[in-house]
Amino acid sequence: MLSVVPLCFIAIYANNAMALIEETNIPSLSIEDLLQADVVSVSLFDKPINQVPAVVNIVPGADFKRYGWRTVADMLRTVPGFYISNPERAYPLVGVMGLASPAIYNEDILVLLDGHRMNENMYDQGLLGDDSIFDVDLIDHVEIIRGPASSIYGGNALMGAINVVTKTGRDFNGAEIGLALGSGRDRGGRVTYGTELDNGGDFLISATRRTSEGFSVPLDNSPISANNVEGISRNSFISKIKFDAFEIEAASYARYKSIPIGIYGTTINDLTYVQEAHSFLDVKSRQELGQNLYLLARTYYDIDPAKYVDSYPTYRVIQNGDSRSLGLDFQVIDKSFTQHQIVYGVEIIDRYFAVFSQNYTNNYQPNVAFNDSRKFYAGFFQDEFRVNQNWSFTARLRCDNNGIVFDICSPGFALVNNSSGAGIFKSSYGSAFRSPNIYERSFGGTLQNNIQTERIKSINFSWDSSTQDSLRLHADVYRYSMTELIGGNMNPKTNGTFTYLNLGDVSAYGGVLSVEKNWSPDLGAKISYSFSHARLYGSQLLDNSPDHLIKANVHFPISSHWLGGYELQYCDRRLAQGSNIDGSALTSTMLPYQFVNNLTAKFSESKHSPEWTFSIYNLFNRKLIDPADDGLALNRLYVQQNSREYRAAVRIPF
Numbered sequence: 001m002l003s004v005v006p007l008c009f010i011a012i013y014a015n016n017a018m019a020l021i022e023e024t025n026i027p028s029l030s031i032e033d034l035l036q037a038d039v040v041s042v043s044l045f046d047k048p049i050n051q052v053p054a055v056v057n058i059v060p061g062a063d064f065k066r067y068g069w070r071t072v073a074d075m076l077r078t079v080p081g082f083y084i085s086n087p088e089r090a091y092p093l094v095g096v097m098g099l100a101s102p103a104i105y106n107e108d109i110l111v112l113l114d115g116h117r118m119n120e121n122m123y124d125q126g127l128l129g130d131d132s133i134f135d136v137d138l139i140d141h142v143e144i145i146r147g148p149a150s151s152i153y154g155g156n157a158l159m160g161a162i163n164v165v166t167k168t169g170r171d172f173n174g175a176e177i178g179l180a181l182g183s184g185r186d187r188g189g190r191v192t193y194g195t196e197l198d199n200g201g202d203f204l205i206s207a208t209r210r211t212s213e214g215f216s217v218p219l220d221n222s223p224i225s226a227n228n229v230e231g232i233s234r235n236s237f238i239s240k241i242k243f244d245a246f247e248i249e250a251a252s253y254a255r256y257k258s259i260p261i262g263i264y265g266t267t268i269n270d271l272t273y274v275q276e277a278h279s280f281l282d283v284k285s286r287q288e289l290g291q292n293l294y295l296l297a298r299t300y301y302d303i304d305p306a307k308y309v310d311s312y313p314t315y316r317v318i319q320n321g322d323s324r325s326l327g328l329d330f331q332v333i334d335k336s337f338t339q340h341q342i343v344y345g346v347e348i349i350d351r352y353f354a355v356f357s358q359n360y361t362n363n364y365q366p367n368v369a370f371n372d373s374r375k376f377y378a379g380f381f382q383d384e385f386r387v388n389q390n391w392s393f394t395a396r397l398r399c400d401n402n403g404i405v406f407d408i409c410s411p412g413f414a415l416v417n418n419s420s421g422a423g424i425f426k427s428s429y430g431s432a433f434r435s436p437n438i439y440e441r442s443f444g445g446t447l448q449n450n451i452q453t454e455r456i457k458s459i460n461f462s463w464d465s466s467t468q469d470s471l472r473l474h475a476d477v478y479r480y481s482m483t484e485l486i487g488g489n490m491n492p493k494t495n496g497t498f499t500y501l502n503l504g505d506v507s508a509y510g511g512v513l514s515v516e517k518n519w520s521p522d523l524g525a526k527i528s529y530s531f532s533h534a535r536l537y538g539s540q541l542l543d544n545s546p547d548h549l550i551k552a553n554v555h556f557p558i559s560s561h562w563l564g565g566y567e568l569q570y571c572d573r574r575l576a577q578g579s580n581i582d583g584s585a586l587t588s589t590m591l592p593y594q595f596v597n598n599l600t601a602k603f604s605e606s607k608h609s610p611e612w613t614f615s616i617y618n619l620f621n622r623k624l625i626d627p628a629d630d631g632l633a634l635n636r637l638y639v640q641q642n643s644r645e646y647r648a649a650v651r652i653p654f
Helices: 007-013 062-066 072-076
Strands: 056-060 082-085 093-096 109-113 139-146 160-166 174-182 186-196 202-212 232-243 246-258 271-290 293-312 315-334 340-359 367-386 391-401 408-419 423-434 454-466 471-487 501-520 523-536 548-559 562-571 574-579 586-591 594-604 611-617 625-627 638-640 645-653
Touching (some): 056 062, 174 202
Antiparallel strands (some): 056 139, 082 093, 139 160, 174 186, 174 645, 202 232, 232 246, 246 271, 271 293, 391 408, 423 454, 454 471, 471 501, 501 523, 523 548, 548 562, 611 645
């Protein structure tokens, strides 16, 4: 059972409270200002992006409207080094630096909402598509760390971390309604109210609902089309209040989605649904303990109700599990030493799991396979030493005990040179880990302890330069090595059966080049090229691992009050593997490269008038296919994605 810890524990630090740091208005910044914008997800305190010891992208919320992005996953398709696939048309899978987790649940990417961990406890699942809690109309900006980040966050941050920062009440200063219509009878609505309080605090509350009937999609190796693939019912809610030195945030979402493409052993066009939900309460405070000494304290409670598949007539219910967690996080920032900023702290998490076996009965009573309650402990230390005006050195170390591995330590180092006129040079070393989650360890209904923890080590060298005429250049190269990659797809090592195991070691090297130019607030362009050479066992090609990615975005004025946004995405060829229907043999093919073109137009007379957006996705109606998830859909190498789609949305402020 979870131990009981009062949420009001932070009140003991109420004396001498300091005001919270004012938020930066990210959407309005120029390229030069963007490099000075504060980022908190790397150094654990506010720090300009040009000084943070990592490769970081900041995506402003305004870009979501410029380019018609419907989800955070849509946005990540345009970020250098990232790519998105949808192996079962249920959970968008994030790939980065040539590696997409073979188990389709984004276990190797850490997802945060305003700094709150959103990877749920059963699958370590980082949700970023329409399966997530995020409402893009509420996003102020997104901070994206590319590369290992366990020295900051602990587990799951192998390939990077994504922190979605939401708007505040003062950004709305009143009520707002949002409506959207799209292809597949997609319908959505949002109601938001935000205000700045008389005492200087801030309040925001918002609720969103979306439904969709979906499309019909042809499947490879089958004369049958899957109908209503994207049928969705989704609800989300968020509320947060700031007063004095405290911030309280509560959020929840639930999604019910049809997937009749024959997953989990069901038959194509069975009435198959998946359901997931997540809720949390987060209380945090920032206090001044003394001169140049500050405390950041946070407590949170998360609930992940049982996820299940409901299919008729194949079977009624497959229950997967239920989990809850209670956490405490303390950080002390010490600025009392000359040229040093020191952060040290502890994190404690109490988690409860109930793992269910598969249930084929006509009632909805789950068969509990076993319960598991574990406590997680972590301690971390970081010292940023400013050598002189241009050079700084950061060293950090975090050690975790997660109940599976004990005293696993993740060091990180970075050297930053910010020489005037020469650009910003960064060199960094990072390490990270991910232990097998409770679902991987209990697959098949029996708890197994033979799956080893994934580990990664990475080095990166980067250079950034910006000029007064709003031109930004970026280049970086990296190399990483991963041991004991955990996979869940069919593999020759499994003798034709689906199981979770360590597939082996991965080595990779690559780099990114990008150019961004803004001529005015309404006219700008950016283009990037990413190369990655990621291989398993030294030379074996990884599933779903493109070597080349090209991204281009342009926003431009059309006429008075009309703005346009165009994006191009190129993804190189990828390996897709699958098993015969009886699981006896493994086949593979190389999927062709693909281009995606999207176009958006936005109309608004003023900030206080209705704002309209009109978007066309997959403009030239190309056939788009992603590697299928072999373990969930046998005899299938790929899954076709949506053809051309349309969407119209309006934002009405009051």
